[in-house]
Amino acid sequence: MWAGAGKLPVIVVGGGMAGCAAAHYLAKMGARAIVFERDRIARDLSMHGGAELAYRWGPTSPWGRDEQGDDLHAALAARSLEGWRAIERETQIEILRENGLLVYGDAAEETKALLEKHHVPFESLDAEQMAKRWAVKPKTPAGLFEKTSGALWADRALAAFRKSAAAGGVVFREGESVVGYERLDRETIRVRTSKRETAFGSSLVLAAGAWTNDLLAHQHLRLDLEIGSMLWGHYAVDPAAAGRFPQWLRLSSGGSCWGFPAHEGRIRVAVDGGARAASMASFVKDADAKRAGLLDELLHDEWDGVKEKVALQCSPFAVTRDESFVLDVLPGEPPIAIFCGERGQGFRFAPVIGQSLAELATGRRPTVETGPLSVARPAAGLTRI
Ligand SMILES: Cc1cc2nc3c(=O)[nH]c(=O)nc-3n(C[C@H](O)[C@H](O)[C@H](O)COP(=O)(O)OP(=O)(O)OC[C@H]3O[C@@H](n4cnc5c(N)ncnc54)[C@H](O)[C@@H]3O)c2cc1C
Known part of the structure; x- marks a missing residue:
């Protein structure tokens, strides 16, 4: 010291x-x-877009990008899990919720090799199996369910x-x-x-x-x-379909999008991408029409029971090279x-x-x-x- x-x-x-x-x-x-x-x-x-955030204790980032699927991040994630459990015990506050994660989209297949490498348990699913279990109508044939992923309450x-x-x-x-x-x-x-x-x-x-x-x-x-932008928001869902929304991640070559189970009649969703700003002075908090339109389209095309948008905004995050x-x-x-x-x-x-x-x-x-x-x-x- x-x-x-x-x-x-x-x-x-x-x-x-x-x-x-x-x-x-x-x-x-x-x-x-x-x-x-x-x-x-x-x-x-x-x-960070709400009380509920994704966690994924496997080797991959919450969004499944390969660059984060390295041994360092896998080790940090494992240590963090131990840390969260200790904090839950010490404070008697429940922070983690292990509800599994549905991964689908045209880039979902690439995740499998990483999960296998790091011994993360998952189940392979085809479109029919996914639609049977959840309110999803995937446009691509393959998906997987990671059993040990979930959410943390920020x-x-x-x-x-x-x-x-x-x-x-x-x-x-x-x-x-x-x-x-x-x-x-x-x-x-x-x-x-x-x-x-x-x-x-x-x-x-x-x-x-x-x-x-x-x-x-x-x-x-x-x-x-650089200052990146995460677009996130809430959509109302049909009460009849509310129980059929898992925690999900749609990985595609064009970007990723994810959402959480319905809570009080709404789902929380987010999408990555968007223009990066040089500093917070030029960061725009309002949702951009392009990503907002894509999100709307995706939710209405690929999920049953999604109703009107309740709120949408962008939040900043810092990125190194x-x-x-x-x-x-x-x-x-x-x-x-x-x-x-x-x-x-x-x-x-x-x-x-x-x-x-x-x-x-x-x-x-x-x-x-x-x-x-x-x-x-x-x-x-x-x-x-
Ligand atoms: C929409 C969205 C969704 C996300 N989802 C996930 C997820 O699912 N899983 C996950 O693991 N991570 C997620 N993240 C990332 C996660 O939220 C961030 O990693 C985390 O919140 C960053 O925390 P931080 O303390 O570094 O920064 P911040 O939370 O930004 O805290 C920095 C604080 O510093 C304060 N501050 C700045 N300047 C000063 C000053 N001069 N004096 C005093 N205070 C100052 C600010 O007011 C701010 O409160 C998400 C982020 C976003 C934006």
């Missing part, structure tokens, strides 16, 4: 998934911490992190932005907030998601990040730990992200292997500005 550890609190910037998870693990390590969140924690969950996860962190003495300051920070000496970081307050910390955790580059600018640094996270510490002292580049699929990894951030911010070596997620790798594009 470095000399400053323990004297002043760790300051966490951002009260989303990464900031709250870091707060939970800092409290477990007995570290003092303050979390600054410029909005409310778990405001309307609009950042709202409950944030509540659990916050409950245990607060019990350990972590202070949450909502509605207060960090507007500047600097390293004063090798043991102290000074932070200025939107409420014209100054806080002193022994280290910093930058967990600002799509706003990371705005925060890095205070260190005259920048990462090569190699589409992998940055989970590391910036050069220099005191430590500035950083997480970003989650590519709209990072929530399920919250336990390993939070634990690693807490370890890095307190000068410890991360328990999990984070080397490939280094901020210094060329694809992260760290530059001085």
